[in-house]
Amino acid sequence: MILHRGRLIDHIQLRARDFPATAKFYRAVLGALDCPLLADDDWHIACDELWIDALGEDESEATHVHLAFQANDQEAVKRFYQAGLAAGGRDNGGPGIRSYHPGYYAAFLFDPDGNNVEAVFQGPAPRSVASVEIDIGE
Template sequence: MQLHRGRLIDHIQLVVADLPAAKRFYGAVLGALGLPRCGEGDDHVWYDELYISTAESKAAMGQLTGRVHLAFQAPDRGAVDRFHTAGLAAGGRDNGAPGERSYHPGYYSAFLLDPEGNNIEAVYHGPAKFSARSVVVDF
């Protein structure tokens, strides 16, 4: 297990009504981005810092998550394309085909609605022009 320091977000939890659908969708889109499943149980699954559970799980306290927008970093444009294709095949709905966006030069992304209606994006920002400070602590 690794603890990452220097990031804005430590972890995110999505509480969903249909965990099997979420497992199919997130397994497909995150797999397309090269991110493996870290673990799962009867009422949850997690990938890196994303934790997905049922409302009945201890951590959820009985409440579903409201609609959110999550954007995952992609290593290249091809990964964005694979994310979109895999997500559609796994029950996602198109919310913006892969392509350049006007946010900044080189911003290439795709958007999907997951089975719960969340806006899920994969984005490639183009070749890195800076390096972010991040500390990784193994334990």
């Protein structure tokens, strides 16, 4: 079976009720996955297509979504899980093989706002490119 994965999502934005706690969690789990932060200040952080910011004054609810980060191997999934727990995440399924398809190795955490955050290694599979490059002209 061949899976085709395209570039369906341009970006994901999460709104955090307690931004310092949420930022601490994402700095830890993204660092464990070797994803460099593109922005990191008192009101937002960003890595790749993920943007996280504080709730505005007129907003009362944080976002609640499931999102999954790609991991390079099973060890990265384990690092993600341990870093997330140490940074205030709550367990939602420790590292291990899942029955979704052969080779699916994942771990799940709830972030401080209750989002279900996953790191997954889909098994060894060659990719046509490591990442999509977009030249925005600057």
